[in-house]
Amino acid sequence: MTDTRHPALSAQDPEIAALIGAEEQLQADTLRMIASENYVSAAVLEATGTVLTNKYSEGYPGKRYYEGQQNIDPIETLAIDRAKALFGAAHANVQPYSGAPANLAIYLAFLQPGETVLGMSLPMGGHLTHGWGVSATGKWFRGVQYGVRKETGRIDMDEVRDLALAERPKLIFCGGTAVPRTIDFAAFAEIAHEVGAVLAADVAHIAGLIAAGVHPSPIPHADVVSTTTHKTLRGPRGAMLMAKEEHAKAVDRAVFPGLQGGPHNHTTAAIAVALKEAATEDFRAYAQQVVTNAKALGEELAARGFELVSGGTDNHLLLMDVTSKGIAGKPAAQALDRAGIVVNYNTVPFDPRKPFDPSGLRIGTPSLTSRGLRASEMATVAGWIDRVVEAARDQDEDTIAKVRSEVKALMDGFPAPGLPVA
Known part of the structure; x- marks a missing residue:
């Protein structure tokens, strides 16, 4: 029997169609409480599954290495403009494939191999890409980690400053994957300025809350901001980088041609849709x-x-x-x-x-x-x-x-x- 929700897929590959149908039912029947998951709107879902997946678009709007970009350039420009307007950013790049490549682009933009990065320890709530040892960021760069106070479970800003003064990192990451409290971006910026470090804010988990004004924004304080576009932002599985204008070229070069080839245009369109929804x-x-x-x-x-x-x-x-x-x-x-x-x-x-x-x-x-x-x-x-x-x-x-x-x-x-x- 053909699945009326996915008729072509059901006819071509019933095994995959059946598994997707089972996942749809599972997502409907269960109480999904993984902090990094969400439900996208029907509009975001539609944009993700379009013929845009057929198109290669290496480069940036107006500066592509492939022809036939008459529709792609306006889509990416819309996503960029909406990101800048929503977050108040001077510059936005919507091409990173996911959060980890977005963070890796930050290293490529600002560091040389072997230089020091200060990030939150993974067991304390940080992310692998903030210089943790098993990650490429911990293998190619010198990672130093800060943590939380044992008695409060909150980020120990005194430790952050002491480590920064002692280790003189070129890059400081704030943000993480299991941080239940408000991040003091201004305090991190003060420490970064004191030691001459680039401040990167990884807001993948809280981007939707920032966009809605229910969490402070890192935009006035950080040199560069990375985020995924799903989680609280309720978009597709993708990522963005936002930066001060003086870092725009370095960030763009790090993404392409530094780390990636052609962007995923279907994801870019879905990001644009999600950003429009997030402005409501x-x-x-x-x-x-x-x-x-x-x-x-x-x-x-x-x-x-x-x-x-x-x-x-x-x-x-x-x-x-x-x-x-x-x-x-x-x-x-x-x-x-x-x-x-x-x-x-x-x-x-x-x-x-x-x-x-x-x-x-x-x-x-x-x-x-x-x-x-x-x-x-x-x-x-x-x-x-x-x-x-x-x-x-x-x-x-x-x-x-x-x-x-x-x-x-x-x-x-x-x-x-x-x-x-x-």
């Missing part, structure tokens, strides 16, 4: 609700005995240590997945366990907020998490299965945007 009042209300939901969820989880890193959140994510519940992060995440609550296990600061079997869970509210859930539903969500974590500890699969049916019942009442599933 509806999006601003959405972003505020993301934060409201995260705070409410944190309060409900703390009331049930979960240990939250830094005591809570200022943004879209919560990081919590489940050790006190008598279980590690990995089996807890796996049990939650069986219950239809999709999270990821994660290291917590000063974690005594190994990264592949850590003590914590990282959870976020962007996806559930996109479905329309509000703070009033967070008690229910926290209750499910508590029941499942305890059930996993006690090997109680009946409770996990019961929660799974309850999750589906709630999700049926909050249809996901963009999904071709009733």
Whole structure:
């Protein structure tokens, strides 16, 4: 039987069509709480799957190495202009394929191999590309890491300054993948200026919150800003770089021809659509609700005995240590997945366990907020998490299965945007 949602694909490759259909159903039926995931709109989804994927466009608008750019140049120009307007940036590059290549372009633009970069330690909440040893950025450059205060779980700005003065990095990264508190971009800029370093702000997780004005912006403070275009920004899987005007040429040269060939034009178009959506009042209300939901969820989880890193959140994510519940992060995440609550296990600061079997869970509210859930539903969500974590500890699969049916019942009442599933 042909799938009416994907008729050509179903006829040509029924195996892939069936798996995509199963994923559509899974995204509809589950409570998706991975902090880096979201639902894109139907418009963004349509733009991503267009004939723009057929076209090569090496270079930049007006300066291409291929002909036939009559439609491509205006699309990329729209994306650039919308990014600059939304974030108040002097320059924007929308061609990076994803967040890691975007960050690598920053190194190519500003550093020579072997020079020093100061970034947040991966186990403390940083990102691989901020100079961590297993990353190319830690192998080709000298990485030095800062962390958080043990007693507060917040970035230790005194340590950042001391390390910067001692190590004299050429580049300082701020931002990360598991930072539940507001990032003080001005304080980082002051330290970078003091030691003569380039300041790069990686706002991949919080770009949507910045665009909506519910998190401070790094644009006035950082030399260059990198971000993915999905996560809280609710766009396709892509990335952008924004920079001060004096760094525009260096950044553009680093992306192309430094690291990439032709941009993915279908992704560029979808980025443009997402940026237009992010400039609306509806999006601003959405972003505020993301934060409201995260705070409410944190309060409900703390009331049930979960240990939250830094005591809570200022943004879209919560990081919590489940050790006190008598279980590690990995089996807890796996049990939650069986219950239809999709999270990821994660290291917590000063974690005594190994990264592949850590003590914590990282959870976020962007996806559930996109479905329309509000703070009033967070008690229910926290209750499910508590029941499942305890059930996993006690090997109680009946409770996990019961929660799974309850999750589906709630999700049926909050249809996901963009999904071709009733």
